[in-house]
Structures are given as C-alpha cells and as structure tokens.
Amino acid sequence: MNKRMYFVLLTLIVTASMILSACAPAATEAPVATEAPATEAPTEAPVATEPPMPAIGSPEHPIKVLFVPSVDANIITTGGEVMAAALNEATGLTFEVTVPTSYAATIEEMCASPADTMAFIPRLGYAIASQLCGVDVAFKAIRFGYPVYWAEYIVARDSEIQTLADLEGKTWGYGDQGSTSGYMVPTVELAEAGITPGEQVQTGGHNQTVTAVYNGEVDFGTVFYSVPLNPEGAPIFTYDDYLAGKITSLEQYEVPAESIPNCALNEDKKKVLCDGYRILDARANIREEAPDVIQKVRILAVSAAIPNDTLSFGPEFPADVRAQIEEALVAFAATEAWGTSIGSADFYGWSGIAPAEDAEYDMVRAMVEATGYKLPE
Secondary structure (H helix, E strand, O other), rough: OOOOOHHHHHHHHHHHHHHHHHOOOOOOOOOOOOOOOOOOOOOOOOOOOOOOOOOOOOEEEOOOEEOOOOOHHHHHHHHHHHHHHHHHHHHHHOOOEEOOOOOHHHHHHHOOOOOOEEEEEEEHHHHHHHHHOEEEEEEEEEEEEEEEEEEEEEEEEOOOOOHHHHOOOOOEEOOOOOOOHHHHHHHHHHOOOOOOOOEEEEEOOHHHHHHHHHOOOOOEEEEEEEEEEEEOOOOOOOHHHHHOOOOOHHHHHHHOOHHHEEEEEEOOOOOEEOEEEOOOOOOHHOOOOOOOOHHEEEEEEEEOOOOOOOOEEEEOOOOOHHHHHHHHHHHHHHOOHHHHOOOOOOOOOOOOOOOOOOOHHHHHHHHHHHOOOOOOO
C-alpha cells in the first residue's frame, strides 16, 4: 500500500471514531442518595373521659330526702313534698322525697349514697348508721316542747291484761325491728322484767300495730307515746315535771278517765279530742278509720324516756350544701307550712327541731350492744 492510500485509510478511521463518539449517549451522574422524608411520631389516641358528675342538688343530681316508713307512706310523701318545695325555694337546690321499705333500707341507702342523702331517722337507726358508715346527726326532734319521747304498750280496753307480767306468752305486734319505740326499747324492758312474749307479728308500722290491736289480731302492741294536750293546748305534764320524778302513775300519762267515753274527732277530723284534751300518741293516727279507737284501745304501760328522732346527713355530704339546708330547715320550722309537713300529727309530729350532738345517742348504742341487735338482712 502506498503512502497516499495509507493516509486516506487512517483519515477514514479517525473520522469514523469521532462520529461514533458523537453518537454515544452522554454519561449521567450517579444519583445522590437522599434521606427519606422525616415522618412525625404517631400520636396517642385521646383517652376517653367520663363527663363530670352533675352538682349535688342540681336537677340532674337531686338530694335524696329519706323518711322511715313509721306511718302511712302516702302521708309521708305528701308532707315530704311540702318540705322539699320549701327547701328548694330557700336554697335553689333540688330534692327527691323517698320512703324506703324499712328502717334497714333507709340506713343502707344512706351508706350506699354517702354524699347526697339526708334522712329523718329514729335514734336507733342513727346509732347503727353512725357506727356503720359515719352518718352524722344535725338535729333532733322537739315534740310539744319535749326532746324525748316514750314507747307505750297498748291492749284492747276490754282485755284481761292488766300488767306487763300478763304479757307472758301473749301475741306481740310491732311495726319494725328497727323501730326504737316499737321494738327495741320494749325488747329490752320485757327481757329485764323476765317476760317472754309468744308469737311476734311485724305489722309494718305504728298505725298498722294500733289497727292490729283494735281488730284483735294481736294481744298487745308497742308504739310511740306522746304527751296529750290539755284543753288550753299545753302538755298535761311538763318535761321538768318528768325529770323531777313527779310522773309516777299510769293515770298521769292519760287523759282523765271520765273524758275517755267522750273522745271523738273534731269537725275537720284532724284531731281526737276528749272533752278538749287532745290525744297525740299513735292511736290518734287511725282516728278516721276507727273514730272510737280511744274507747277501744288503752295504754297498759309507758317506757322510760327515749332520745328523740334525728335529721342526719350522709358521711360525705358537702359541708357547704349541708349548711344551706340546715339554715333553711330552721326557717321552715317556724312557718305554718311545717304543720302540714313533718309537724303534722299524722306525719312524725315534730313541733320543732333543735341542734343535736352525737354523744346524746350513746345510750342507744349501749342498748344495741347489750342486746346484740343487728339490722335484718
């Protein structure tokens, strides 16, 4: 190959190489590693919370006012609503009137609802409830000037029973085992006297016990006693007379014997009057069903004095709300409406209220301990 041909061939090779280089794809830079986008940490789902409890005394959370069923439940409910309305007007709080089925049920409700219950409970119920769960007394009842009351043993007026000793083996009617005057005090007194009754009949209340004696269904009954009023409207004996030991005979607890045949209802049937003397014990509570109850049922005996009933509050009742209610109750007790409520002789017959101390009921606690009494299941 001559030089000219060699040069031409070399030129063609170089030219082809340049053309191929121009046609080759351009080199690309290696991709730069990038960090994954940051993600926020997952947030915890909000914890479900219960809505706050409505305030005590609001319409959604009324204060429960409990009344033991010692008299007719309809009378209690009607009179209780009068009180609830008065307290609502004075405090702006809402109240719910409740009549539990028994004394024990009343105590159980107070202990189960310690922050929103108030109750009108007898001293035995209070003594037990205060030890059971810390129920606290605020007021004691005043009945016609008396801070105490009594139990009475009643029999048919034509009964052959003349003394407590005659009750041996006899059928005994009482309202409820949680009743101080109806059951507890008589139980202790009869045991101390060595008297063992026969069959025991739980009637359900004082009114029912009087009715059972009136109808001859039991030989004797035990109910509450309150001092009769004389024609001038004053008690036939004073508390000072009692404390001084001046009341020593059964006749002093009753209206004059010559007035008993004349006992009758007054015009509006709200009172039993015997020549102007007014009967206030449990017998008067059935006067409409049995207008001749005084002529048919007599008092056999009267017990030792018993501390009066209480108004007590649940152990966790708010102090500020309690103070409002206590102030309103004191004011309500001074009104005429009180007499259509708990002040009615058909209701509990509280003529007023007075501050009470827990220590006043120590004697009742001693009675419970001595007898081994326990609330019925």
